Amino acid sequence: MRLAYIRVSTVEQNTDRQVIEADKTFTDKVSGANTNRPALKQLKDHVRSGDIVICHDISRLARNLLDLKELITFFTGKGVSVQFIKEAMTFSSDKSNPMNELMLNLLGAVYQFERDIMKQRQAEGIAIAKKKGVYVGRNTSMRLKSSIIESYKSGTSQRNIARDLETSLSNVQRVIKAHKNKASYDL
The missing domain is CATH 1.10.10 (Arc Repressor Mutant, subunit A)
Incomplete structure (x- = not known):
């Protein structure tokens, strides 16, 4: 069975760029900072040996290297393949492609770095805004x-x-x- 996992960071964002043809789709509208996500938990409970989990790109599954590797290990350990469309990479239990493992580590580290830099810039901007007295916190829609x-x-x-x-x-x-x-x- 082809199972799509789609994630955006907030309820306001849309998932249009992540359209994936699949038998069943699991969608989260929460941060990828950790793996405590409702649809991801449902996906993990749902998968069976022989299934294929498809994500638009690596950063949609996880935003840090440790979580990414743990999720890949979890899925492949159950006999489930994980496919990333953007990176054109597939992981399965046979681990026959050491280049994919290298690329997973490199890209996972890059996505984690990208998130860390974004959080750092955000904190710097908030500090400056607070100093100026113009910071009012996140605006709820x-x-x-x-x-x-x-x-x-x-x-x-x-x-x-x-x-x-x-x-x-x-x-x-x-x-x-x-x-x-x-x-x-x-x-």
Whole structure:
């Protein structure tokens, strides 16, 4: 069975550039910083020997070398092949291609480096903005805010709202607090 794994970093991003022909698709809209992702967990539970897991590129499966190697080892250990379209690489349990192993290590390290540099630049920018007094934190989209408020009004717990909307608990708490403050101000 051909199983596609698609990942983007946020709910607002779309997956259009990662269209993959497959029998079943697993899609995450969360950071690739770790492997604690709902669709990835479902994929790991679903795979069977002889399946092929297909990803658009290596960075969609993992953004650090350790996680990447552990996932490849997990899948190939179950008799599952892993194919990356962009890099034109396939990994299977036979490990007959040492060049692929080398390229996996090189590209995995490059993607990890890229993410680390991005996080460093982001932290530098935030520090500068805070110094200037213009940093207000991440802006939650209006659509996400309204979904949080709607769920909150229907009695859903804050933890379940965060899980269902694939956002952080602190983000849910911040939106609800702002909503409560606005509601009491409007009285």
